[in-house]
Amino acid sequence: xxxxxxxxxxxxxxxxxxxxxxxxxxxxxxxxxxxxxxxxxxxxxxxxxxxxxxxxxxxxxxxxxxxxxxxxxxxxxxxxxxxxxxxxxxxxxxxxxxxxxxxxxxxxxxxxxxxxxxxxxxxxxxxxxxxxxxxxxxxxxxxxxxxxxxxxxxxxxxxxxxxxxxxxxxxxxxxxxxxxxxxxxxxxxxxxxxxxxxxxxxxxxxxxxxxxxxxxxxxxxxxxxxxxxxxxxxxxxxxxxxxxxxxxxxxxxxxxxxxxxxxxxxxxxxxxxxxxxxxxxxxxxxxxxxxxxxxxxxxxxxxxxxxxxxxxxxxxxxxxxxxxxxxxxxxxxxxxxxxxxxxxxxxxxxxxxxxxxxxxxxxxxxxxxxxxxxxxxxxxxxxxxxxxxxxxxxxxxxxxxxxxxxxxxxxxxxxxxxxxxxxxxxxxxxxxxxxxxxxxxxxxxxxxxxxxxxxxxxxx
Numbered sequence: 223x224x225x226x227x228x229x230x231x232x233x234x235x236x237x238x239x240x241x242x243x244x245x246x247x248x249x250x251x252x253x254x255x256x257x258x259x260x261x262x263x264x265x266x267x268x269x270x271x272x273x274x275x276x277x278x279x280x281x282x283x284x285x286x287x288x289x290x291x292x293x294x295x296x297x298x299x300x301x302x303x304x305x306x307x308x309x310x311x312x313x314x315x316x317x318x319x320x321x322x323x324x325x326x327x328x329x330x331x332x333x334x335x336x337x338x339x340x341x342x343x344x345x346x347x348x349x350x351x352x353x354x355x356x357x358x359x360x361x362x363x364x365x366x367x368x369x370x371x372x373x374x375x376x377x378x379x380x381x382x383x384x385x386x387x388x389x390x391x392x393x394x395x396x397x398x399x400x401x402x403x404x405x406x407x408x409x410x411x412x413x414x415x416x417x418x419x420x421x422x423x424x425x426x427x428x429x430x431x432x433x434x435x436x437x438x439x440x441x442x443x444x445x446x447x448x449x450x451x452x453x454x455x456x457x458x459x460x461x462x463x464x465x466x467x468x469x470x471x472x473x474x475x476x477x478x479x480x481x482x483x484x485x486x487x488x489x490x491x492x493x494x495x496x497x498x499x500x501x502x503x504x505x506x507x508x509x510x511x512x513x514x515x516x517x518x519x520x521x522x523x524x525x526x527x528x529x530x531x532x533x534x535x536x537x538x539x540x541x542x543x544x545x546x547x548x549x550x551x552x553x554x555x556x557x558x559x560x561x562x563x564x565x566x567x568x569x570x571x572x573x574x575x576x577x578x579x580x581x582x583x584x585x586x587x588x589x590x591x592x593x594x595x596x597x598x599x600x601x602x603x604x605x606x607x608x609x610x611x612x613x614x615x616x617x618x619x620x621x622x623x624x625x626x627x628x629x630x631x632x633x634x635x636x637x638x639x640x641x642x643x644x645x646x647x648x649x650x651x652x653x654x655x656x657x658x659x660x661x662x663x664x665x666x667x668x669x670x671x672x673x674x675x676x677x678x679x680x681x682x
Contacts, residue, residue: 227359230426235368236375238304238351241419242344243379244387245315245412251388252405253318260402261321263330271330275337276608280601282338286345287594288448290353297424298431300350300357300590304424307347312413314340319405347420349594356574356589358430360668362661365571366515366523373511373567380504387412451591454580461576461592463656465599468569470649471531473603473610474538474642475562480611481638488626489634492548499552503559510563517564522661523572527565528650534561535643535650542639569596575659582667585674610641 257268295302317336323329355368387408395404455461479500486496510530518526537558541551577592614637618630659667 226361227364227430228426231358231430232364232367233371234423234426235355236372237423238348238416238420239372240375240379240382241308241412241416242348243376244383245312245409245416247380247383247387248319248391248405248409248412251384252391256319256402256405257333260405261329261333263326267326267330271334274334275341276601276605278338279341280598280605282342282345283594283598283601284452284591286342286349287591288451289342289346290349290590290594291446291451291588298427298433300353301424301427301431303347303350304420304427307343307350308413308417308420311340311344311347312410312417314343315413316406316409319402319409321402345594345597348597349590351420351423352570352573352596353590353593354427354430355570356577356593358427358433360578360672362571362664362668363519365574366518366568369570369572369574370511370515370518370567372570373514373563374508376566377504377508377511377563381501381508383412384501384504446586446588450586451588454584454586454588454592455595457583458576458580458592459656460579460659461573461595463653464569464572464576465595466656467527467531467646467649467653468596469599469603470645470647471562471565472600473606474534474646476603476607477610477642477645478538478638480607481614481634484615484620484634485638489631489638490546490548490551495548495552499555502552502556506556506559507563507566510560511567514564514567518568518571523568523575524653524657524660527568527572528654530561530564531646531650532561534558535646537561538639538643538646542635542643572657572659575664578664578667578671579659582671611637614641 254268254272257263257271258265263271290300290303293299293303295306297305314336318333318340320332320336321329322332355365359365390411391404391408392401393404394407395401398404398407455465482496482500483493486499487493514526521529537554540546540554540558546554573593573596577587577589580592581587581589614633618633620630620633624630
């Protein structure tokens with residue numbers, strides 16, 4: 223692991239994330255609309271289905287981490303999942319966007335089954351991909367560069383789908399004379415893209431297949447129990463601090479996205495400008511990922527993260543406190559969103575550091591489980607976001623196309639900017655206290671870990 227990674231392995235680390243984003247964006251943007259407006263399930267059944275899938279998605283994260291820790295397939299503990307997992311996930315993801323069965327209940331069961339299996343499998347191979355950042359190298363610079371590249375590919379995947387995929391869904395539906403099949407075929411197309419991206423990186427990482435693997439191929443990878451894996455969170459303050467601030471960051475983002483429609487319609491009266499603005503946020507995310515690596519290498523990951531996220535908080539508070547016209551609002555929010563994009567490109571490297579800390583502190587390597595937790599704040603924040611937005615709208619007695627009042631404007635501004643700012647500030651304060659992994663400390667810790675792994679009798 224002392225040899226530098228190949229440039230292709232570092233520069234294309236985010237390729238699986240590109241494929242994943244093209245796939246998952248269909249669900250992020252259209253799953254609820256698919257159920258109500260295309261499959262036409264009863265609203266009560268849709269509500270039940272959305273709640274059930276959200277809860278399953280949360281549970282799937284630690285479950286996938288346990289599966290990853292307990293598995294050890296023939297092409298490498300983590301690398302193997304890039305080959306095995308994507309086809310299974312893609313197949314069941316297609317079921318999630320189908321209308322099969324003779325009744326609404328049967329259709330809902332099939333969709334639910336597709337959701338459960340696809341999400342459990344993709345959480346596993348997604349965690350495996352993330353774990354490669356930690357397993358393939360101990361070099362902090364390489365980890366940061368790979369994390370930054372992942373951020374760029376994430377943004378490119380979202381852009382690719384929003385530019386091509388949204389129109390393609392409608393076009394395919396018209397061409398085959400069935401709007402539902404527009405979603406089904408697009409799920410299949412993006413599934414193939416996702417499989418190809420993972421398989422390409424699977425081939426590129428052949429020389430590093432067994433980096434970070436302690437057990438012989440085909441044997442149990444680790445004797446850690448599920449309880450011991452969960453204990454890795456409790457004894458790891460940097461991991462807890464990172465997860466909390468990530469929860470705040472993602473929750474802030476999802477509330478902003480969820481409230482954007484109301485802000486553009488009722489506060490700045492510019493609903494047509496919303497589409498371009500949302501695209502602009504994705505572009506900012508990509509540009510932020512480009513500059514994340516050099517800044518983090520110079521200032522340190524924690525300092526870069528906190529300074530950047532503080533920029534987002536400042537922008538939100540300006541939007542909340544000062545009455546702004548549409549153009550000024552967009553400029554301030556686009557600049558402030560750099561504060562979201564920079565941390566977004568550092569998360570993988572920072573989770574890698576917490577994984578090393580856990581091994582250094584306990585003597586046990588739970589890399590797959592710890593790295594799988596990168597998705598946990600996302601799942602929790604999506605679930606909580608819906609409750610917060612519902613509470614905000616209820617507080618102003620919102621009904622569609624209601625008259626604009628000062629109370630309505632203030633309520634929307636609170637939901638869009640004040641509440642996310644408060645949530646992020648709380649996360650930053652906890653991170654400042656709990657995330658203690660400076661570049662110097664990481665260097666010392668990794669030197670100690672390397673010595674342990676090379677000691678006679680070591681399994682690593």
